[in-house]
Amino acid sequence: MTDKKFMERAIELAGKGMASNAGGPFGAVVVKDGVIISEASNRVTSDNDPTAHAEVLAIREACRKLGTYTLEGCTIYTSCEPCPMCLGAIYWARPVAVVYACDRTDAADAGFDDRFIYDEISLDMGSRLIPFSQTMRDKALPLFTEWREKEDAERY
Secondary structure, three states: OOHHHHHHHHHHHHHHHHHOOOOOOOEEEEEEOOEEEEEEEOOHHHHOOOOOOHHHHHHHHHHHHHOOOOOOOEEEEEEEOOOHHHHHHHHHHOOOEEEEEEOHHHHHHOOOOOHHHHHHHOOOHHHOOOOOOOOOHHHHHHHHHHHHHOOOOOOO
16 A cells, blocks of 8 residues: 555545544544554544544554554554644654644634644643642652662653
Protein backbone atom coordinates (compact mmCIF):
# COMPACT_ATOMS: atom_id res chain seq x y z
CA MET A 1 0.00 0.00 0.00
CA THR A 2 1.07 3.57 -0.55
CA ASP A 3 0.57 6.80 1.38
CA LYS A 4 -2.46 7.44 -0.82
CA LYS A 5 -4.07 4.09 0.06
CA PHE A 6 -3.46 4.57 3.80
CA MET A 7 -4.91 8.07 3.67
CA GLU A 8 -7.89 6.84 1.65
CA ARG A 9 -8.54 4.31 4.44
CA ALA A 10 -8.34 7.00 7.14
CA ILE A 11 -10.80 9.15 5.17
CA GLU A 12 -13.09 6.16 4.62
CA LEU A 13 -13.09 5.46 8.37
CA ALA A 14 -13.92 9.10 9.05
CA GLY A 15 -16.93 8.89 6.77
CA LYS A 16 -18.15 5.59 8.23
CA GLY A 17 -17.84 6.85 11.79
CA MET A 18 -19.72 10.01 10.96
CA ALA A 19 -22.44 8.12 9.08
CA SER A 20 -23.01 5.81 12.05
CA ASN A 21 -23.20 8.80 14.43
CA ALA A 22 -20.28 7.45 16.44
CA GLY A 23 -18.62 10.86 16.41
CA GLY A 24 -17.17 13.52 14.18
CA PRO A 25 -15.67 13.01 10.71
CA PHE A 26 -12.25 11.79 11.79
CA GLY A 27 -10.37 8.58 10.99
CA ALA A 28 -6.85 7.31 11.60
CA VAL A 29 -4.66 4.33 10.78
CA VAL A 30 -1.31 3.27 12.20
CA VAL A 31 1.03 1.64 9.70
CA LYS A 32 4.25 -0.28 10.26
CA ASP A 33 6.34 -1.83 7.52
CA GLY A 34 3.62 -1.16 4.96
CA VAL A 35 0.90 -2.92 6.97
CA ILE A 36 -2.03 -1.36 8.83
CA ILE A 37 -1.58 -2.26 12.49
CA SER A 38 -4.70 -0.49 13.74
CA GLU A 39 -7.44 1.80 12.57
CA ALA A 40 -10.18 3.81 14.21
CA SER A 41 -12.79 6.46 13.71
CA ASN A 42 -13.92 9.10 16.17
CA ARG A 43 -16.23 7.63 18.86
CA VAL A 44 -16.64 10.61 21.17
CA THR A 45 -20.44 10.62 21.13
CA SER A 46 -21.07 6.88 20.88
CA ASP A 47 -18.69 6.12 23.77
CA ASN A 48 -19.53 9.28 25.76
CA ASP A 49 -15.78 9.80 25.94
CA PRO A 50 -14.16 13.11 25.04
CA THR A 51 -10.83 11.31 24.57
CA ALA A 52 -12.20 8.82 22.01
CA HIS A 53 -10.60 10.61 19.06
CA ALA A 54 -9.57 8.47 16.11
CA GLU A 55 -5.85 9.05 16.62
CA VAL A 56 -5.94 8.17 20.32
CA LEU A 57 -8.00 5.02 19.70
CA ALA A 58 -5.70 3.94 16.85
CA ILE A 59 -2.61 4.54 19.01
CA ARG A 60 -4.08 2.51 21.90
CA GLU A 61 -4.93 -0.42 19.66
CA ALA A 62 -1.59 -0.37 17.83
CA CYS A 63 0.33 -0.37 21.11
CA ARG A 64 -1.76 -3.29 22.38
CA LYS A 65 -1.14 -5.26 19.19
CA LEU A 66 2.57 -4.47 19.13
CA GLY A 67 2.99 -5.10 22.85
CA THR A 68 4.73 -1.79 23.49
CA TYR A 69 3.95 1.73 24.64
CA THR A 70 5.65 3.35 21.66
CA LEU A 71 5.00 3.38 17.95
CA GLU A 72 8.63 3.44 16.87
CA GLY A 73 8.86 2.60 13.20
CA CYS A 74 5.18 3.46 12.63
CA THR A 75 3.44 6.19 10.65
CA ILE A 76 0.05 7.60 11.59
CA TYR A 77 -2.32 8.60 8.80
CA THR A 78 -5.20 10.79 9.88
CA SER A 79 -8.01 12.47 8.01
CA CYS A 80 -7.32 15.76 9.80
CA GLU A 81 -4.45 17.56 11.49
CA PRO A 82 -4.38 16.25 15.07
CA CYS A 83 -5.94 18.36 17.83
CA PRO A 84 -3.80 19.33 20.84
CA MET A 85 -4.83 16.22 22.82
CA CYS A 86 -4.02 13.88 19.93
CA LEU A 87 -0.81 15.76 19.26
CA GLY A 88 0.28 15.09 22.85
CA ALA A 89 -0.58 11.39 22.51
CA ILE A 90 1.32 11.23 19.22
CA TYR A 91 4.46 12.73 20.73
CA TRP A 92 4.31 10.30 23.67
CA ALA A 93 3.87 7.40 21.21
CA ARG A 94 6.88 8.49 19.12
CA PRO A 95 5.91 7.45 15.58
CA VAL A 96 8.35 8.26 12.81
CA ALA A 97 5.81 10.43 10.97
CA VAL A 98 2.25 11.73 10.80
CA VAL A 99 0.46 12.28 7.50
CA TYR A 100 -2.80 14.25 7.52
CA ALA A 101 -5.41 15.41 5.02
CA CYS A 102 -7.47 18.36 6.28
CA ASP A 103 -5.95 20.97 8.58
CA ARG A 104 -7.12 22.76 11.73
CA THR A 105 -8.71 25.55 9.69
CA ASP A 106 -10.82 23.03 7.77
CA ALA A 107 -11.86 21.49 11.10
CA ALA A 108 -12.73 24.87 12.57
CA ASP A 109 -14.86 25.70 9.54
CA ALA A 110 -16.81 22.48 10.22
CA GLY A 111 -17.36 23.39 13.89
CA PHE A 112 -14.33 21.67 15.44
CA ASP A 113 -12.39 24.75 16.50
CA ASP A 114 -9.65 23.81 18.93
CA ARG A 115 -7.78 27.10 18.60
CA PHE A 116 -8.86 28.01 22.14
CA ILE A 117 -7.02 24.95 23.47
CA TYR A 118 -3.80 25.96 21.72
CA ASP A 119 -4.30 29.42 23.25
CA GLU A 120 -4.98 28.02 26.73
CA ILE A 121 -1.79 25.94 26.76
CA SER A 122 0.35 29.07 26.51
CA LEU A 123 -1.44 30.86 29.37
CA ASP A 124 -0.35 31.04 32.99
CA MET A 125 -2.41 28.64 35.14
CA GLY A 126 -4.25 31.56 36.79
CA SER A 127 -5.36 32.95 33.44
CA ARG A 128 -7.01 29.84 32.01
CA LEU A 129 -10.76 29.48 31.41
CA ILE A 130 -10.95 26.45 33.69
CA PRO A 131 -9.55 27.21 37.15
CA PHE A 132 -6.43 25.25 38.07
CA SER A 133 -5.06 25.13 41.61
CA GLN A 134 -2.09 23.37 43.17
CA THR A 135 -2.17 21.65 46.53
CA MET A 136 -0.21 19.03 48.49
CA ARG A 137 2.92 19.30 46.34
CA ASP A 138 5.01 18.43 49.40
CA LYS A 139 3.19 15.08 49.69
CA ALA A 140 3.47 14.19 46.01
CA LEU A 141 7.00 15.42 45.27
CA PRO A 142 8.79 12.55 47.07
CA LEU A 143 7.31 10.16 44.49
CA PHE A 144 9.43 11.83 41.81
CA THR A 145 12.54 11.40 43.97
CA GLU A 146 11.63 7.75 44.48
CA TRP A 147 11.11 7.32 40.72
CA ARG A 148 14.51 8.83 39.91
CA GLU A 149 16.17 6.44 42.39
CA LYS A 150 14.17 3.36 41.34
CA GLU A 151 16.65 1.02 39.67
CA ASP A 152 14.10 -1.17 37.90
CA ALA A 153 11.98 1.70 36.53
CA GLU A 154 11.33 1.46 32.82
CA ARG A 155 12.11 4.98 31.59
CA TYR A 156 9.87 6.42 28.94
